[in-house]
Amino acid sequence: MIPNRKDLIGAIILIFFLATPQTAVKAVSQSELPEDENASVNATHNVTLLVSDWDGEHFLSGLNISIYDSNNSLILNGISNDTGCLSIKLEKGSYLVVVKANDKIVGYQELYVNESKTVIIRVQAYALKVTCVDQEENGIGGAVVLLYNLVRDFNETGINEEWHLISLAKTNSNGTAFFHSIWNGTYKIVVESGRKIGERILEVNESKHITIKCNRTSLKINIVTSTERPLSNASVLLQDSTGRVFLRDYTDEKGFVQFNSVYVDNYTIFVDWSGVEVFSGTINTGLNRNLKIRVSVFEVSLRITGLFGEPLPYSKVVLSKRISGRYISDIRELEADRNGFITFLLPPGTYEISCVSGMYLGKISVNLFDNYSGVVQCNLHPNVWILLFFVSLPLSILSLLLERSKLRRSLEYRRYQNMLLKLESMYNNGLVEYRIYRKLKEEYETKIMELGGRKRR
Structure with missing residues (x-):
């Protein structure tokens, strides 16, 4: 047996x-001891x-x-x-x-x-302290540390080994979890934070403090334009190797975004700006944790001028984007400086740029696939021409009426003058009696005076 x-x-x-x-x-019988010692043994x-x-x-x-x-x-x-x-x-x-x-x-x-x-x-019970750190040696707070004991079962067919979960603890702000009264033996430590990020097998035969470097890290990304200008308010999305959206955040005014709880894995990065995807690519956070990404966002520089090339200060600039031959609603509204200059960023695409300054209006279309610099020359706004037309039309009609009236008076004046001269000639030749001559002459002279003239005497 x-x-x-x-x-x-x-x-x-x-x-x-x-x-x-x-x-x-040495075993001593009570008979070999003195009487007082017998009493002591029985006590x-x-x-x-x-x-x-x-x-x-x-x-x-x-x-x-x-x-x-x-x-x-x-x-x-x-x-x-x-x-x-x-x-x-x-x-x-x-x-x-x-x-x-x-x-x-x-x-x-x-x-x-x-x-x-x-x-x-x-007894052989020991204290076990486990500190969990990321790839940069920073403590991981809030991680769950699971402690498994190796149990060996001896039977006729051999030895059967199984891991039994005996305890778990949560790391503090410094990334440390504590286990007390751990019996001597073989143990497996598993660290989880959303998913398994670390594991260690160890023999416990004394109190220990171990550090486990886990598969978690921080990722810092700098987004810049084609001219190395920081791109702020860009949406940065990380998709893990299983295709799930893992993290999303926006760049600051310097173009930086940092993710502090990233697993060591392969990720696909998508960068969106102004509703347009300007970059996509893959990274391995185990190899590269500090990235600089240059995206397809271009710099547009414009000078706003009037009819004769004079700068139009503080002009209003409205940007619209064309999709399938049509312009969508305005995507941005800007203002030029006091010299009529303006510089801004845009993703690739076809845009309509409208400029308004007082009674001036200008418009250009730009197919943007690189940095662009140009001049927008503004003309009088069509509404100004319409206003001028409606204002000048009554004046023109009045002027024509006045001119016509003036011309008619002039013709009447000359006609009466000719009639008066003819009357004078007929009277001198004795063809008209004095009484009739005198009457007609007064009528003609009166009419000539009404029309703006007076006969010289």
Whole structure:
């Protein structure tokens, strides 16, 4: 019959106890002792066993405590209470104290009793401190640390090994998690933060502080235009290797965006600006964590002038984008400086740029696939021409009427003058009587005076 492994371990401990010279106890019969010593042997003493971890910082409850006498006989069995104590009565003599946790021997100690006392029994329970850091050695706060124990099951077919979860803890702001009273053995530590980011297998035979560098890092991206000008308010989207949208943020005024909780993985980066995708590409955060990306955004410089090339200060500039031959609604409204200059950024595409300054209006179309510089010459606004037409038309008609009236008066004046001269000639030739001549002459002269003239006498 194959002996049980636990019995073998117990036997080894008992053999160790019996083989230790300083703990060997010679059996003495009561008949060989003096009478007063017989009384001392039969007396019992109050002994308090206090079970602690190996460092003596924590007292352990719920542990099975077995006490063997010098004849290797089990004389007492008990469980440590909430404070790690077990109070017993023992006669004077030598004993072996064996401590078990779930049938596993975790500690033993030789004990000689000759008086009442408190004895601290140290067991193989250790403190384990785990610090989780990212690739830049910064602590990862809020990560979950799972502790697995390797359990070996011996059977006729061999050894079966399984990992059993025994505890978990959350890291503090410094990235550290604490485990107390860990028995000696083989353990696996798994670190999770959204997904598994670190793992370590270790043997615990003393109190330890270990550091696990996890598969998490920070990613800093600088977005610039084709002229190295920082691109602010650009949308930066990260898509992980499974195709899921992982993170999204916007660049600051210097064109920077930083992601502080990025797994080491392959990512696809999409950069959008003004509603247009201006860049897409892939990166490996395990190789490159500080990127500078030059995107397809171009610089447009314009000078706004009037009919004769004079600058139009503080002109209003309206940008519209053409899609499939049509212009969508205005996408931006800007203003030129006091010299009529303006510079702005645009993604690739076809745009209509309209400029307005008082009664001036100008418009150009630009197919933008590179940096652009040009002049927008403005003409009078069509509304001004319409206004001038409607204002000048009544004046023109009035002027024509006045001119016609003036011309008619002039013709009438000349006609009456000719009639007066003809009347004078007929009177001088005796063809008209004086009475008729005098009457007609007065009528003609009166009419000529009304029309703006007077006959010289």
